[in-house]
Amino acid sequence: MFDRYQAGEQAVLVHLDFPDESTREDLTEFKMLVSSAxxxxxxxxSGKRGTPHPKFFVGSGKAEEIxxxxxxxxxxxVLFNHSLSPSQEKNIETLCQCRVVDRTSLILDIxxxxxxxxxxxxxxxxxxxRHMSSRLIRGWTHLERQKGGVGLRGPGETQLETDRRLLSERMVMIGKRLEKVERQRQQGRRSRTRAELPTISLVxxxxxGKSTLFNLLTQSDVYAADQLFATLDPTxxxxxxxxxxxxxxxxxxxxIRHLPHDLVAAFKATLTETREAELLIHVVDISDDRRSENIEQVEYVLSEIEADEVPQLIICNKIDNLDDVAPRIDRxxxxxxxxVWLSAQANIGIDLFFTALTERLGSQIVEKKLVIPPTAGKLRGILYxxxxxxxxxxxxxxxxxxxxxxxxREWNRLVKQEGNEIEQYVQLKP
Structure with a gap:
């Protein structure tokens, strides 16, 4: 579809340091992304800039260096550890005469x-x-060429308009298929709810180390590797x-920090398992120097998918990579x-995890007795x-x-939605 240079597997990496924390990326993590791809x-x-250059993102001298x-x-x-505009991609490709891929496209490729x-x-x-639709205008060298010739004359649709229409039709079709899959997921969730099976989500x-912990707890063989995004499909x-x-x-x-918005939107259906969970098991690589920033980023994504109110149990994983750290439970x-401090890889402290999990789940279920007047039939329907x-x-x-x-969690959400007047119907159980 695109008149662009073919991408290969031999890459020059580009990384800039910016003073603004919101646009700063981590070079070590970028190298892991490249390796994972x-x-x-x-x-x-590498280099430093105050703000991105409008034409090349990097300065003109740095562009020549690349x-x-x-x-x-x-x-x-050429792989950039930053998000580029379509025009910046085009300008750098013209200068370097090879394919240019930004951070967002790299993550999508993985x-x-x-x-x-x-x-x-x-x-x-x-x-x-969704990502490609914003880049169509820089993909063609003949955007304004009208269709012509015998049998092709008509409304005069340009190549750009044709591509946009085809992309739009394809996105609508995929959206309908995903809606069908989501209905099937909802059916599964309803079955689990009827069976009174609480759901715990690893985030x-x-x-x-989420998949390693998952395999240890469930005796499964889900793919687990020391690379970014080893797990994609929920299990x-x-x-x-x-x-x-x-x-x-x-x-x-x-x-991951600065997770592309297109991905968050596309995976919202999958992440419903997280939003509807009774408890989130937040797994943290405690041996990572960037653990505080990683925790902040996870909390940010959880708020984006409306799962920030779900209770959490934090798992400080990979303690075997630290000196003099014993498995324990913090209360x-x-x-x-x-x-809970443990190591899933070394199978250390897993018994403490089960202890903590049992205690937390036992306190997450509430039992209430309500006496509802005939005028509150809507509330009864919500409860059903x-x-x-x-x-x-x-x-x-x-x-x-x-x-x-x-x-x-559901009771607190109900009180929040229906107002505190619902509590006037609560009776003390004898």
Whole structure:
């Protein structure tokens, strides 16, 4: 579709330091992204700027340096650790005479390599098409050429208009397919809710060790590797907890700083497992020097997908990489577990994890008895949708007596939505 240079696997890397923290990227993480994409790093061109250059993103002198490095190392792709505008990509490609790929496109490429399920492939393609649609104008050298010739004369649609229409039609079709998959997921969630199976979702920065912990807990063989985005497609398994019973454990895609918005939008359906969970297991690579920034980024993405109100249990993973750190449980002032220090790879402290998990889940279920007047039928319907009604009966005055059992998170959300007046219907259980 595009008149562009062909990308290869021999890359010149470009990284700039900016004073603004919101635009600053990490070079070590960028190199891991490049390695995860299967690309060979030839050299790194680095520098400092106050703001991006409007034409080349880097300065004109640095752009010439990049072009010289491409010729010197015989590279066939330039990878930027930043997001570029379509015009900046075009200008650098013209100067270097090779393909230019920015950070967003690189992450999308990794996701495309990792996708295994039908849903995952659809989500990645949708994200790629959204990203591509803003770059059509720089892909063609004949954008304004009208279609002509026998049998082709007509409305005079330009090549650019044709491509935009085809992309739009394809995105609509993928969106409909994903809606169908999402309905199937909702059906599965309803089945688990009816079976009273709480869901626990593993979240965390990419390469924090989520899949390794998941495999250890569930005796599964989910792909786990020391690379970014080793897990893309969500995996659900049932485990048994003493005193709790069956629990659904979900392994999800890892987060990363400045995760492309197209990806967040495309994966919202998948991340519903996170938003609807009773508890989030936030896995942190405690041996990573950037752990504080990683935690902040995970919290940011959780707020984007509206999962920031779900209770969390933090797992300080990879303690085997640190000196003199023993497995333990950290508790808050009420004695509730808030952090577990362990190593999934070395199978250290897993018994403490199960202890903390059992304690937290046991405190996440609330039981309520409500007496609802005939005028509050809407509330009764909402409670039925939540599958929280254990039993009910009506008294002689038409009041409905309900016994509820539901996650504490759902109860707090209900109080927030319906107002505090719902609490006036709560009766003290004898």
């Amino acid at each position: 299967g690309v060979t790093e030839l050299t790194v061109i 072009a010289e490095a491409v010729r010197l190392f015989d590279a066939n792709v 996701f495309a390599q990792r996708a295994r399920t039908h849903e995952g492939k659809l989500q990645v393609e949708l994200a790629q098409l 965390g920065y990419t390469n924090a 659900l398994r049932r485990i048994e907890l003493e005193g709790i019973g069956g629990v659904i454990l979900a392994d999800t895609v890892g987060f 808050d002032d009420q004695g509730r577990p808030i952090r 949708k939540l599958n929280s009604i254990q039993n009910e009966y009506y008294d002689d005055e038409g009041h409905c007596h309900l016994n509820l059992k539901l996650p504490k």
